[in-house]
Amino acid sequence: MKPSQRINLALSRVPAWPLYIVGGLVPFWYLYLGLTGGLGVEPIEALEHRLGELALQGLIAGLAVTPLRNMTGVNLVKFRRAIGLVTFYFVTCHLLVWLVLDVQILSQIWADILKRPYITIGMIGFVLLIPLAVTSNNWSIRKLGPLKWRRLHQLGYAAAILGAVHWVMLAKGFQIEPLVYLGIVVLLLAMRVPKAVKRAVA
Amino acid sequence: ASLGARKTSYGSGLEPNTFEEITSYNNFYEFGVGKDDPAQNAGAMQTSPWSVVIDGMVDRPGTYSMDQILEGQTLEERIYRFRCVEAWSMVIPWVGFELADLLDRVGVQSGARYVAFETAVIPEVMPGVRRRVLDFPYVEGLRLDEAMHPLTIMATGIYDEPIPNQNGAPMRLVVPWKYGFKSIKSIVRITLTDSEPPTSWNKANAREYGFYSNVNPTVDHPRWSQATERRIGGGLFAARQETLMFNGYENEVAGLYEGMDLSVNY
Numbered sequence: 477m478k479p480s481q482r483i484n485l486a487l488s489r490v491p492a493w494p495l496y497i498v499g500g501l502v503p504f505w506y507l508y509l510g511l512t513g514g515l516g517v518e519p520i521e522a523l524e525h526r527l528g529e530l531a532l533q534g535l536i537a538g539l540a541v542t543p544l545r546n547m548t549g550v551n552l553v554k555f556r557r558a559i560g561l562v563t564f565y566f567v568t569c570h571l572l573v574w575l576v577l578d579v580q581i582l583s584q585i586w587a588d589i590l591k592r593p594y595i596t597i598g599m600i601g602f603v604l605l606i607p608l609a610v611t612s613n614n615w616s617i618r619k620l621g622p623l624k625w626r627r628l629h630q631l632g633y634a635a636a637i638l639g640a641v642h643w644v645m646l647a648k649g650f651q652i653e654p655l656v657y658l659g660i661v662v663l664l665l666a667m668r669v670p671k672a673v674k675r676a677v678a
Numbered sequence: 679a680s681l682g683a684r685k686t687s688y689g690s691g692l693e694p695n696t697f698e699e700i701t702s703y704n705n706f707y708e709f710g711v712g713k714d715d716p717a718q719n720a721g722a723m724q725t726s727p728w729s730v731v732i733d734g735m736v737d738r739p740g741t742y743s744m745d746q747i748l749e750g751q752t753l754e755e756r757i758y759r760f761r762c763v764e765a766w767s768m769v770i771p772w773v774g775f776e777l778a779d780l781l782d783r784v785g786v787q788s789g790a791r792y793v794a795f796e797t798a799v800i801p802e803v804m805p806g807v808r809r810r811v812l813d814f815p816y817v818e819g820l821r822l823d824e825a826m827h828p829l830t831i832m833a834t835g836i837y838d839e840p841i842p843n844q845n846g847a848p849m850r851l852v853v854p855w856k857y858g859f860k861s862i863k864s865i866v867r868i869t870l871t872d873s874e875p876p877t878s879w880n881k882a883n884a885r886e887y888g889f890y891s892n893v894n895p896t897v898d899h900p901r902w903s904q905a906t907e908r909r910i911g912g913g914l915f916a917a918r919q920e921t922l923m924f925n926g927y928e929n930e931v932a933g934l935y936e937g938m939d940l941s942v943n944y
Binding site: 518 | 698699700702703707713714757764809810811834868882901902903905906907910911913915916917918
Protein backbone atom coordinates (compact mmCIF):
# COMPACT_ATOMS: atom_id res chain seq x y z
CA MET A 477 0.00 0.00 0.00
CA LYS A 478 1.30 3.48 -0.88
CA PRO A 479 1.87 5.88 2.02
CA SER A 480 -0.92 8.12 0.74
CA GLN A 481 -3.34 5.20 0.77
CA ARG A 482 -2.31 4.33 4.28
CA ILE A 483 -2.92 7.95 5.33
CA ASN A 484 -6.30 7.97 3.62
CA LEU A 485 -7.25 4.75 5.36
CA ALA A 486 -6.29 6.23 8.72
CA LEU A 487 -8.19 9.43 7.92
CA SER A 488 -11.30 7.46 7.03
CA ARG A 489 -11.63 6.62 10.73
CA VAL A 490 -11.27 10.29 11.79
CA PRO A 491 -14.59 12.12 11.94
CA ALA A 492 -14.92 15.73 10.77
CA TRP A 493 -17.16 16.91 13.60
CA PRO A 494 -14.36 17.71 16.11
CA LEU A 495 -13.25 20.46 13.74
CA TYR A 496 -16.54 22.27 14.42
CA ILE A 497 -16.04 22.03 18.15
CA VAL A 498 -12.39 23.10 18.15
CA GLY A 499 -13.01 25.82 15.56
CA GLY A 500 -16.07 26.99 17.44
CA LEU A 501 -14.15 27.37 20.67
CA VAL A 502 -11.06 29.10 19.29
CA PRO A 503 -12.57 32.63 19.18
CA PHE A 504 -13.84 32.16 22.72
CA TRP A 505 -10.37 31.13 23.81
CA TYR A 506 -8.98 34.36 22.34
CA LEU A 507 -11.82 36.32 23.91
CA TYR A 508 -10.89 34.78 27.26
CA LEU A 509 -7.22 35.72 26.69
CA GLY A 510 -8.28 39.24 25.78
CA LEU A 511 -10.29 39.58 28.98
CA THR A 512 -7.51 38.27 31.18
CA GLY A 513 -4.55 40.18 29.75
CA GLY A 514 -3.25 37.35 27.59
CA LEU A 515 -3.45 39.46 24.43
CA GLY A 516 -1.36 42.34 25.74
CA VAL A 517 -2.40 45.87 26.62
CA GLU A 518 -4.42 46.44 23.41
CA PRO A 519 -6.62 43.34 23.25
CA ILE A 520 -9.13 44.71 20.72
CA GLU A 521 -6.61 45.08 17.93
CA ALA A 522 -4.94 41.79 18.90
CA LEU A 523 -8.24 39.89 18.87
CA GLU A 524 -9.23 41.43 15.54
CA HIS A 525 -5.91 40.53 13.96
CA ARG A 526 -5.76 36.99 15.36
CA LEU A 527 -9.24 36.24 14.03
CA GLY A 528 -8.42 37.76 10.65
CA GLU A 529 -5.28 35.69 10.42
CA LEU A 530 -7.17 32.52 11.42
CA ALA A 531 -9.75 33.23 8.74
CA LEU A 532 -7.05 33.61 6.11
CA GLN A 533 -5.38 30.40 7.28
CA GLY A 534 -8.74 28.65 7.01
CA LEU A 535 -9.23 29.92 3.45
CA ILE A 536 -5.78 28.65 2.57
CA ALA A 537 -6.45 25.27 4.19
CA GLY A 538 -9.65 24.95 2.16
CA LEU A 539 -7.86 25.86 -1.06
CA ALA A 540 -5.08 23.39 -0.33
CA VAL A 541 -7.30 20.31 -0.25
CA THR A 542 -7.52 19.76 -4.01
CA PRO A 543 -3.84 20.43 -4.90
CA LEU A 544 -2.81 18.21 -2.01
CA ARG A 545 -4.89 15.36 -3.39
CA ASN A 546 -3.60 15.89 -6.91
CA MET A 547 0.02 16.01 -5.85
CA THR A 548 0.22 13.45 -3.06
CA GLY A 549 -2.96 11.44 -3.24
CA VAL A 550 -3.82 12.41 0.33
CA ASN A 551 -7.54 13.09 0.38
CA LEU A 552 -8.94 15.58 2.87
CA VAL A 553 -12.15 16.30 0.97
CA LYS A 554 -14.31 14.96 3.77
CA PHE A 555 -12.97 17.71 6.06
CA ARG A 556 -13.42 20.52 3.57
CA ARG A 557 -16.96 21.45 4.52
CA ALA A 558 -15.95 21.78 8.15
CA ILE A 559 -12.89 23.81 7.18
CA GLY A 560 -15.05 26.10 5.07
CA LEU A 561 -17.78 26.62 7.63
CA VAL A 562 -15.34 27.18 10.49
CA THR A 563 -13.48 29.68 8.29
CA PHE A 564 -16.71 31.53 7.59
CA TYR A 565 -17.32 31.62 11.33
CA PHE A 566 -13.83 33.10 11.91
CA VAL A 567 -14.46 35.76 9.25
CA THR A 568 -17.78 36.59 10.92
CA CYS A 569 -16.13 36.88 14.34
CA HIS A 570 -13.38 39.06 12.85
CA LEU A 571 -16.05 41.32 11.35
CA LEU A 572 -18.01 41.44 14.60
CA VAL A 573 -14.95 42.44 16.62
CA TRP A 574 -14.29 45.20 14.12
CA LEU A 575 -17.91 46.41 14.25
CA VAL A 576 -18.65 46.10 17.94
CA LEU A 577 -15.34 46.49 19.75
CA ASP A 578 -13.15 48.43 17.33
CA VAL A 579 -15.06 51.05 15.33
CA GLN A 580 -18.10 51.17 17.64
CA ILE A 581 -19.64 54.18 15.94
CA LEU A 582 -22.38 53.20 13.50
CA SER A 583 -22.00 56.18 11.15
CA GLN A 584 -18.27 55.60 10.98
CA ILE A 585 -18.71 51.90 10.13
CA TRP A 586 -20.65 52.71 6.99
CA ALA A 587 -18.28 55.53 6.05
CA ASP A 588 -15.33 53.18 6.49
CA ILE A 589 -16.86 50.48 4.28
CA LEU A 590 -17.40 52.99 1.47
CA LYS A 591 -14.32 55.17 1.93
CA ARG A 592 -11.52 52.79 2.87
CA PRO A 593 -10.56 50.48 0.00
CA TYR A 594 -9.07 47.81 2.26
CA ILE A 595 -12.32 47.62 4.21
CA THR A 596 -14.40 47.63 1.03
CA ILE A 597 -12.35 44.71 -0.24
CA GLY A 598 -12.62 42.82 3.02
CA MET A 599 -16.39 43.33 3.07
CA ILE A 600 -16.76 42.08 -0.52
CA GLY A 601 -14.77 39.00 0.47
CA PHE A 602 -17.13 38.39 3.38
CA VAL A 603 -20.24 38.85 1.24
CA LEU A 604 -18.89 36.39 -1.34
CA LEU A 605 -18.55 33.78 1.37
CA ILE A 606 -22.18 34.03 2.51
CA PRO A 607 -23.69 31.93 -0.34
CA LEU A 608 -20.92 29.39 0.19
CA ALA A 609 -21.72 29.00 3.86
CA VAL A 610 -25.46 28.82 3.14
CA THR A 611 -25.00 26.03 0.57
CA SER A 612 -22.47 23.98 2.53
CA ASN A 613 -24.90 21.10 3.07
CA ASN A 614 -25.98 17.97 1.21
CA TRP A 615 -29.43 19.31 0.45
CA SER A 616 -27.97 22.30 -1.44
CA ILE A 617 -25.64 20.09 -3.44
CA ARG A 618 -28.60 17.95 -4.49
CA LYS A 619 -30.76 20.97 -5.22
CA LEU A 620 -28.14 22.83 -7.26
CA GLY A 621 -26.54 19.82 -8.88
CA PRO A 622 -22.79 19.20 -8.49
CA LEU A 623 -21.76 21.33 -11.47
CA LYS A 624 -23.60 24.46 -10.42
CA TRP A 625 -22.64 23.92 -6.81
CA ARG A 626 -18.96 23.64 -7.70
CA ARG A 627 -19.13 26.81 -9.82
CA LEU A 628 -20.77 28.67 -6.97
CA HIS A 629 -18.08 27.53 -4.58
CA GLN A 630 -15.38 28.88 -6.84
CA LEU A 631 -16.34 32.23 -5.30
CA GLY A 632 -14.03 31.03 -2.53
CA TYR A 633 -11.10 31.69 -4.89
CA ALA A 634 -12.03 35.35 -5.15
CA ALA A 635 -12.71 35.60 -1.42
CA ALA A 636 -9.26 34.21 -0.59
CA ILE A 637 -7.57 36.69 -2.93
CA LEU A 638 -9.60 39.56 -1.49
CA GLY A 639 -8.84 38.48 2.08
CA ALA A 640 -5.11 38.37 1.43
CA VAL A 641 -5.15 41.69 -0.44
CA HIS A 642 -7.16 43.19 2.45
CA TRP A 643 -4.23 42.43 4.76
CA VAL A 644 -1.54 43.56 2.33
CA MET A 645 -3.33 46.90 1.92
CA LEU A 646 -3.54 47.46 5.63
CA ALA A 647 0.13 46.86 6.41
CA LYS A 648 2.42 49.80 7.07
CA GLY A 649 5.84 49.79 5.46
CA PHE A 650 7.24 46.75 3.65
CA GLN A 651 5.92 43.75 5.61
CA ILE A 652 6.71 40.21 4.56
CA GLU A 653 3.98 38.24 6.34
CA PRO A 654 0.90 39.50 4.46
CA LEU A 655 2.78 39.18 1.17
CA VAL A 656 3.63 35.57 2.00
CA TYR A 657 -0.05 34.82 2.61
CA LEU A 658 -1.01 36.45 -0.67
CA GLY A 659 1.73 34.49 -2.42
CA ILE A 660 0.42 31.19 -1.01
CA VAL A 661 -3.14 31.99 -2.11
CA VAL A 662 -1.96 32.88 -5.61
CA LEU A 663 0.14 29.71 -5.77
CA LEU A 664 -2.76 27.49 -4.66
CA LEU A 665 -4.98 29.06 -7.32
CA ALA A 666 -2.28 28.85 -9.99
CA MET A 667 -1.98 25.09 -9.35
CA ARG A 668 -5.55 24.75 -10.59
CA VAL A 669 -4.90 26.46 -13.91
CA PRO A 670 -3.45 23.53 -15.94
CA LYS A 671 -6.44 21.31 -15.15
CA ALA A 672 -8.91 24.10 -15.93
CA VAL A 673 -7.19 24.70 -19.26
CA LYS A 674 -7.32 20.99 -20.09
CA ARG A 675 -11.01 20.90 -19.21
CA ALA A 676 -11.68 23.92 -21.43
CA VAL A 677 -9.80 22.39 -24.36
CA ALA A 678 -11.46 19.01 -24.03
CA ALA B 679 17.70 53.76 39.48
CA SER B 680 15.59 56.79 40.03
CA LEU B 681 16.52 59.77 37.85
CA GLY B 682 15.32 62.33 40.39
CA ALA B 683 13.49 64.38 37.83
CA ARG B 684 11.86 67.62 38.91
CA LYS B 685 8.04 67.42 38.88
CA THR B 686 6.24 69.91 36.67
CA SER B 687 2.63 70.87 36.14
CA TYR B 688 2.59 69.52 32.58
CA GLY B 689 -0.21 67.05 32.30
CA SER B 690 -1.70 67.60 35.69
CA GLY B 691 -5.15 66.08 35.61
CA LEU B 692 -4.14 63.42 33.08
CA GLU B 693 -4.13 59.81 34.21
CA PRO B 694 -0.88 58.23 32.97
CA ASN B 695 -0.74 54.74 31.50
CA THR B 696 1.07 52.11 33.52
CA PHE B 697 4.79 51.48 33.03
CA GLU B 698 3.91 48.04 31.68
CA GLU B 699 1.52 49.46 29.08
CA ILE B 700 3.99 52.09 27.94
CA THR B 701 6.85 49.62 27.63
CA SER B 702 5.06 46.58 26.14
CA TYR B 703 3.14 48.14 23.25
CA ASN B 704 5.53 49.95 20.92
CA ASN B 705 6.23 50.76 17.33
CA PHE B 706 9.97 50.56 16.72
CA TYR B 707 10.20 48.94 13.30
CA GLU B 708 13.94 48.39 13.57
CA PHE B 709 13.04 45.65 16.05
CA GLY B 710 10.06 44.21 14.13
CA VAL B 711 6.58 45.28 13.12
CA GLY B 712 4.66 43.55 15.94
CA LYS B 713 3.71 45.71 18.89
CA ASP B 714 5.52 43.38 21.30
CA ASP B 715 8.59 42.90 19.07
CA PRO B 716 10.45 45.96 20.45
CA ALA B 717 9.97 44.82 24.05
CA GLN B 718 11.21 41.36 23.09
CA ASN B 719 14.12 42.31 20.84
CA ALA B 720 15.40 45.74 21.86
CA GLY B 721 17.13 44.47 24.99
CA ALA B 722 20.07 43.37 22.84
CA MET B 723 20.87 46.97 21.87
CA GLN B 724 23.84 48.47 23.73
CA THR B 725 22.96 52.01 24.80
CA SER B 726 26.00 52.76 26.91
CA PRO B 727 28.35 54.19 25.85
CA TRP B 728 26.31 56.24 23.36
CA SER B 729 27.17 59.33 21.45
CA VAL B 730 25.29 61.74 19.25
CA VAL B 731 26.74 63.59 16.31
CA ILE B 732 25.50 67.16 16.22
CA ASP B 733 26.43 68.85 12.97
CA GLY B 734 25.32 71.09 10.15
CA MET B 735 24.65 74.76 10.82
CA VAL B 736 25.82 74.89 14.43
CA ASP B 737 28.68 76.80 16.07
CA ARG B 738 30.04 73.82 17.98
CA PRO B 739 29.61 70.69 15.84
CA GLY B 740 30.97 67.43 17.14
CA THR B 741 30.38 64.01 18.60
CA TYR B 742 28.80 64.40 22.03
CA SER B 743 28.65 61.57 24.54
CA MET B 744 25.42 61.13 26.50
CA ASP B 745 27.33 62.28 29.59
CA GLN B 746 28.26 65.51 27.86
CA ILE B 747 24.71 66.04 26.65
CA LEU B 748 23.26 65.51 30.13
CA GLU B 749 25.97 67.42 32.00
CA GLY B 750 24.41 70.21 34.04
CA GLN B 751 21.02 69.47 32.50
CA THR B 752 18.03 69.53 34.85
CA LEU B 753 15.70 66.65 34.09
CA GLU B 754 11.99 67.33 34.34
CA GLU B 755 9.01 65.04 34.45
CA ARG B 756 6.34 65.97 31.93
CA ILE B 757 3.14 64.05 31.53
CA TYR B 758 2.13 64.27 27.87
CA ARG B 759 -0.57 62.75 25.73
CA PHE B 760 0.89 60.46 23.06
CA ARG B 761 -1.20 59.88 19.93
CA CYS B 762 -0.13 57.30 17.37
CA VAL B 763 -1.07 57.78 13.72
CA GLU B 764 -2.70 54.33 14.00
CA ALA B 765 -5.42 55.91 16.17
CA TRP B 766 -4.38 54.64 19.59
CA SER B 767 -3.05 56.78 22.38
CA MET B 768 -1.40 56.78 25.79
CA VAL B 769 -0.51 59.24 28.50
CA ILE B 770 3.19 59.06 29.33
CA PRO B 771 5.19 60.59 32.19
CA TRP B 772 8.36 61.40 30.27
CA VAL B 773 11.57 62.50 31.89
CA GLY B 774 13.73 64.79 29.83
CA PHE B 775 14.78 68.30 28.95
CA GLU B 776 13.83 70.86 26.34
CA LEU B 777 15.43 70.32 22.95
CA ALA B 778 15.88 74.09 22.82
CA ASP B 779 18.37 73.81 25.71
CA LEU B 780 20.54 71.39 23.76
CA LEU B 781 20.32 73.44 20.58
CA ASP B 782 21.25 76.61 22.46
CA ARG B 783 24.30 74.86 23.89
CA VAL B 784 25.64 73.90 20.47
CA GLY B 785 24.77 77.28 18.99
CA VAL B 786 22.30 77.33 16.12
CA GLN B 787 23.55 79.47 13.26
CA SER B 788 21.30 82.16 11.85
CA GLY B 789 20.65 80.47 8.50
CA ALA B 790 19.37 77.23 10.03
CA ARG B 791 15.65 76.59 9.51
CA TYR B 792 15.18 72.87 10.15
CA VAL B 793 16.47 70.15 12.46
CA ALA B 794 17.06 66.65 11.09
CA PHE B 795 17.30 63.56 13.31
CA GLU B 796 18.56 60.05 12.70
CA THR B 797 18.06 56.77 14.59
CA ALA B 798 20.83 54.24 15.19
CA VAL B 799 21.16 51.36 12.73
CA ILE B 800 22.59 48.21 14.30
CA PRO B 801 21.64 45.36 11.95
CA GLU B 802 23.06 42.66 14.26
CA VAL B 803 20.45 43.42 16.92
CA MET B 804 17.73 44.89 14.71
CA PRO B 805 15.78 42.22 12.77
CA GLY B 806 13.54 44.86 11.17
CA VAL B 807 16.56 46.55 9.62
CA ARG B 808 17.64 43.28 8.05
CA ARG B 809 14.13 42.81 6.64
CA ARG B 810 14.09 46.33 5.15
CA VAL B 811 10.66 47.22 6.51
CA LEU B 812 11.56 50.86 5.85
CA ASP B 813 14.49 52.63 4.22
CA PHE B 814 16.74 52.69 7.29
CA PRO B 815 18.20 54.63 9.04
CA TYR B 816 14.96 56.09 10.29
CA VAL B 817 15.06 59.84 9.82
CA GLU B 818 12.79 62.61 11.06
CA GLY B 819 12.73 66.37 11.02
CA LEU B 820 11.18 69.47 12.52
CA ARG B 821 10.99 73.08 11.50
CA LEU B 822 13.36 75.05 13.74
CA ASP B 823 10.49 76.87 15.50
CA GLU B 824 8.85 73.50 16.26
CA ALA B 825 12.15 72.18 17.58
CA MET B 826 12.64 75.25 19.79
CA HIS B 827 9.09 75.13 21.16
CA PRO B 828 9.06 74.62 24.95
CA LEU B 829 6.81 71.55 24.62
CA THR B 830 9.42 69.75 22.49
CA ILE B 831 11.67 67.63 24.66
CA MET B 832 14.41 65.06 24.50
CA ALA B 833 13.30 62.19 26.73
CA THR B 834 15.72 59.99 28.64
CA GLY B 835 13.29 58.47 31.11
CA ILE B 836 9.78 57.25 31.86
CA TYR B 837 8.28 57.18 35.35
CA ASP B 838 11.55 58.60 36.65
CA GLU B 839 13.41 55.50 35.44
CA PRO B 840 15.90 55.38 32.55
CA ILE B 841 13.96 55.01 29.31
CA PRO B 842 13.78 51.35 28.21
CA ASN B 843 15.32 50.43 24.87
CA GLN B 844 11.96 49.70 23.26
CA ASN B 845 10.90 53.28 23.97
CA GLY B 846 14.01 54.76 22.37
CA ALA B 847 16.93 54.61 24.80
CA PRO B 848 19.09 56.36 25.59
CA MET B 849 17.50 59.50 24.17
CA ARG B 850 14.49 60.18 21.98
CA LEU B 851 12.51 63.12 20.76
CA VAL B 852 9.02 63.84 22.09
CA VAL B 853 6.79 66.24 20.18
CA PRO B 854 3.42 65.79 21.89
CA TRP B 855 1.22 67.58 19.34
CA LYS B 856 2.39 65.39 16.44
CA TYR B 857 1.72 61.75 15.62
CA GLY B 858 4.04 59.45 17.52
CA PHE B 859 6.26 58.50 14.59
CA LYS B 860 7.64 62.06 14.52
CA SER B 861 9.09 61.46 17.99
CA ILE B 862 12.16 59.64 16.72
CA LYS B 863 13.89 57.12 18.99
CA SER B 864 17.47 56.20 19.89
CA ILE B 865 18.95 59.28 18.24
CA VAL B 866 22.53 59.20 16.92
CA ARG B 867 22.57 62.36 14.80
CA ILE B 868 21.08 65.83 14.95
CA THR B 869 21.72 68.09 11.97
CA LEU B 870 20.78 71.74 11.59
CA THR B 871 19.97 72.60 8.01
CA ASP B 872 18.43 75.31 5.83
CA SER B 873 16.15 72.98 3.83
CA GLU B 874 13.33 70.60 4.79
CA PRO B 875 14.93 67.25 5.63
CA PRO B 876 13.56 63.93 4.35
CA THR B 877 11.45 61.95 6.83
CA SER B 878 11.11 58.16 6.81
CA TRP B 879 7.35 57.69 6.59
CA ASN B 880 7.02 60.47 4.06
CA LYS B 881 9.62 58.70 1.91
CA ALA B 882 7.75 55.40 2.31
CA ASN B 883 4.33 56.83 1.48
CA ALA B 884 4.03 60.57 0.86
CA ARG B 885 0.27 60.44 0.28
CA GLU B 886 -0.28 59.11 3.79
CA TYR B 887 2.42 60.80 5.85
CA GLY B 888 3.33 64.45 5.48
CA PHE B 889 6.27 66.35 6.90
CA TYR B 890 4.17 68.05 9.59
CA SER B 891 2.00 65.13 10.77
CA ASN B 892 0.29 67.23 13.42
CA VAL B 893 -2.46 65.41 15.26
CA ASN B 894 -5.62 66.58 13.51
CA PRO B 895 -9.04 64.95 13.92
CA THR B 896 -10.36 66.72 10.82
CA VAL B 897 -7.76 65.35 8.39
CA ASP B 898 -8.15 61.60 7.92
CA HIS B 899 -5.38 59.20 7.18
CA PRO B 900 -6.26 57.87 3.68
CA ARG B 901 -6.85 54.43 5.17
CA TRP B 902 -8.59 55.30 8.43
CA SER B 903 -10.31 58.09 10.30
CA GLN B 904 -8.34 60.25 12.74
CA ALA B 905 -11.47 61.63 14.43
CA THR B 906 -11.27 59.23 17.37
CA GLU B 907 -8.67 57.23 19.21
CA ARG B 908 -8.49 54.35 21.65
CA ARG B 909 -6.64 54.96 24.88
CA ILE B 910 -4.50 51.92 25.63
CA GLY B 911 -5.33 50.18 28.88
CA GLY B 912 -9.11 50.20 28.69
CA GLY B 913 -9.30 46.49 27.94
CA LEU B 914 -11.59 44.70 25.54
CA PHE B 915 -14.53 47.06 25.95
CA ALA B 916 -12.70 50.39 25.91
CA ALA B 917 -14.76 53.11 24.27
CA ARG B 918 -13.16 55.30 21.67
CA GLN B 919 -12.60 58.91 22.61
CA GLU B 920 -12.50 62.02 20.47
CA THR B 921 -9.10 63.07 19.22
CA LEU B 922 -8.19 66.63 20.18
CA MET B 923 -6.82 69.20 17.74
CA PHE B 924 -3.02 69.20 18.03
CA ASN B 925 -3.54 66.37 20.54
CA GLY B 926 -4.86 68.88 23.07
CA TYR B 927 -1.96 71.34 22.73
CA GLU B 928 -3.81 73.73 20.43
CA ASN B 929 -3.41 76.77 22.68
CA GLU B 930 0.34 76.30 22.82
CA VAL B 931 1.15 75.41 19.21
CA ALA B 932 -1.61 76.56 16.84
CA GLY B 933 0.30 79.81 16.31
CA LEU B 934 3.16 77.91 14.66
CA TYR B 935 0.87 77.06 11.76
CA GLU B 936 -1.03 80.31 11.32
CA GLY B 937 -2.06 80.86 7.72
CA MET B 938 -1.17 77.30 6.70
CA ASP B 939 -3.75 74.98 5.15
CA LEU B 940 -3.44 71.97 7.43
CA SER B 941 -5.18 69.64 4.98
CA VAL B 942 -2.41 70.40 2.47
CA ASN B 943 0.43 70.54 5.00
CA TYR B 944 -0.66 67.34 6.74
